[in-house]
Amino acid sequence: MTGVRWGILGTGWVVENSFMPAIRELGPTHVVRAVASRTAAQARAFARQEGIQDAVEGYESLLERPDIDVVYVALPNHVHEKWTIRALESGKHVLCEKPLGMDPASVERMIDAAGISNRYLWEAYAFLFRSQTAHLCTLVQNGAIGDLTKIDSTFFTTIATVNYRWEASMGGGALYDLAVYPIRLADLWFQHAERASTVSTMRGTVDVESSGQVAYQRGRVLEFTVGLDHPYRTSATLWGTRGRIEVASPYHPQPTDLFTLFDNSVHPLQAAQHTGTFQAMLAHIGDAIQERQAPQYLADGSSRRVSSILAMLRGHRVARPESKHP
Ligand SMILES: NC(=O)c1ccc[n+]([C@@H]2O[C@H](COP(=O)([O-])OP(=O)(O)OC[C@H]3O[C@@H](n4cnc5c(N)ncnc54)[C@H](OP(=O)(O)O)[C@@H]3O)[C@@H](O)[C@H]2O)c1
Numbered sequence: 633m634t635g636v637r638w639g640i641l642g643t644g645w646v647v648e649n650s651f652m653p654a655i656r657e658l659g660p661t662h663v664v665r666a667v668a669s670r671t672a673a674q675a676r677a678f679a680r681q682e683g684i685q686d687a688v689e690g691y692e693s694l695l696e697r698p699d700i701d702v703v704y705v706a707l708p709n710h711v712h713e714k715w716t717i718r719a720l721e722s723g724k725h726v727l728c729e730k731p732l733g734m735d736p737a738s739v740e741r742m743i744d745a746a747g748i749s750n751r752y753l754w755e756a757y758a759f760l761f762r763s764q765t766a767h768l769c770t771l772v773q774n775g776a777i778g779d780l781t782k783i784d785s786t787f788f789t790t791i792a793t794v795n796y797r798w799e800a801s802m803g804g805g806a807l808y809d810l811a812v813y814p815i816r817l818a819d820l821w822f823q824h825a826e827r828a829s830t831v832s833t834m835r836g837t838v839d840v841e842s843s844g845q846v847a848y849q850r851g852r853v854l855e856f857t858v859g860l861d862h863p864y865r866t867s868a869t870l871w872g873t874r875g876r877i878e879v880a881s882p883y884h885p886q887p888t889d890l891f892t893l894f895d896n897s898v899h900p901l902q903a904a905q906h907t908g909t910f911q912a913m914l915a916h917i918g919d920a921i922q923e924r925q926a927p928q929y930l931a932d933g934s935s936r937r938v939s940s941i942l943a944m945l946r947g948h949r950v951a952r953p954e955s956k957h958p
Contacts (some may be wrong), residue, residue, distance in 0.1 A: 636918040637662055637726070639700035640667040641715055642689045642707045643678040646729065650758070651704060652682050654910035662918055670695035695722040701921055705729060709803025713738045720749040725921055727754045727913075731812045732935045734803055739939040743932055752920060754817075754913075755931040757816050757867055757936075759883045761912040764891065767901070768870065768877060769820060776893060777872025780821050784869050785814035787883065788862035797860060798838055805838035807945055810858035813883045815846065815938050817868060822848040823937060827938040828944035832951045838956060844945050862923065884909050888950040 638655070647667075655662050657672040666686035667937055675687035686695045687853040695703065695718055701720040705712055716728045726746070728936035732755045733739040746753035759765055772780050787810040797809050807830065830844035841859035848854070868882040875895035893899040919925035 635685065636646060636662045636921055637699055637701045638662065638664045638704060639694045639702075640664060640684075640704045640706060641694065641699065641719075642705070643669045643674055644706060644797075647704070647706045647761075648682070650908070651706065651914075653908050657911050658914060658918075662914060665700050665758070666694050666697060668767055674765040678714060679821050692718070692770070695719055695724065695920060700724055701821045702727060708803060709808055710734060712803075713742055716753065717745040719720045719764055720745045720751050720810070723749065723751065723754040727756055728918060728931070729756045730816075731755070731803070731939065732931055732955050733939060734808075736936065737937050738941045738942055739931075743935065749859075750759065752917075752927050753929075753931045754917060755935050756910075756913070757813070757929070758910050759813075759885075760816070760820075760929045761916050762885060764882075764885045765820075766888075768879065768891070771893060772821060772870065772872070775871060776873075776895065777876055778874030780870055780872045781851060782853045782855070782871040783814070783818050783822075784871070785817060785882065786865060786867045787811075787813050788865045789839075789860045791860045798836060800837035805832075805840075805846050806842045806860050807832070807839055807942060809860065811842060811844060811856055811945065812942065813866075814854060814856040814858070815941050816867070816934065817882060818846065818848075818852075818854040819934050820898065822846075822852040822854065823933075824849040825884075825941050825944065827948075828941050829862060829948035830945045830950070832949050833954050834858055834951050835954045839951070842945075842957055843948050846945075916942075 664684045666688050667684045668688040668691045672689035678685035702725040705715050712728050713733045716726050717725045722900045742955050791797045797804040825846050825848050828846040830842045832839035832842040843857040846854040866883050868879040877893050879891040913956040920927035
């Protein structure tokens with residue numbers, strides 16, 4: 633096998649702005665063989681714009697092709713399960729966008745399908761594969777801040793008025809779209825959640841903003857605030873018994889972003905991210921599929937835990953309508 637052969641389901645924002653730039657950065661070791669859209673016209677337009685070999689009408693037709701190793705499922709959340717399971721059943725490995733499924737049962741079915749098909753399944757948390765995250769893990773493991781007991785994190789962004797994120801039936805809302813990031817970050821260190829609750833501001837049927845708390849065993853805590861209608865901002869602070877690490881951009885770090893270790897003094901550290909958001913994740917997937925590296929961060933235990941915390945948050949939610957501003 634010479635290069636990794638990708639097929640893409642969907643032609644939306646994340647494909648254009650995160651996935652395709654990373655494919656270009658990776659060069660000839662990764663090739664997109666085909667992109668599928670619900671309509672032939674959109675598939676053709678997107679393939680032409682991005683220089684993709686084949687445009688396919690309908691997702692099923694792409695999955696039938698024998699010349700694809702791995703499928704990127706970049707669709708609205710409510711159809712992740714259907715198309716991920718179909719892709720796995722067609723013998724493809726899958727990179728599925730977050731959140732993997734709409735509830736724990738859905739996630740379980742997806743992970744089961746990967747096991748039955750003997751194919752890899754990843755949930756697309758690109759930050760896990762980036763050097764900043766590896767650096768944070770090393771600092772925590774080496775006791776740089778003592779015992780890590782609490783994480784707080786924010787993720788705000790602005791979503792256009794016409795978008796699936798405003799539809800509850802499509803898996804919209806800030807919890808599904810954004811809270812998964814702090815929950816997945818915390819899962820690197822805290823794994824047995826005992827309780828979770830949230831306060832949400834509702835716009836129509838979805839939460840435009842949510843603040844939540846997750847209590848884990850041994851007194852570990854995650855606190856987060858996420859929102860779909862504020863200028864972009866992310867942050868995280870890892871609080872330890874002897875210090876803290878403040879991370880300016882935990883989820884999509886850029887080359888100039890800093891994180892800072894506070895112990896007895898202050899140590900500003902470079903995130904040193906010289907590649908785009910998705911490049912390290914896609915490079916790893918290629919290496920794993922071609923058996924050059926053991927697969928890391930597969931959607932198994934961690935995706936189950938994230939989904940079960942989301943279910944707890946949704947089940948213990950105080951929801952209030954958004955106040956109207958003149
Ligand atoms: N990991 C990350 O950094 C990151 C960043 C942004 C988004 N995401 C995730 O990526 C997924 C897609 O997000 P996005 O922002 O790219 O969404 P988007 O711009 O709305 O694109 C979604 C695509 O899904 C297809 N689609 C299939 N059924 C649809 C339906 N009923 N309504 C609308 N579109 C439908 C459409 O493609 P066709 O019309 O061509 O079929 C559409 O272009 C979500 O799961 C999101 O959570 C991840």
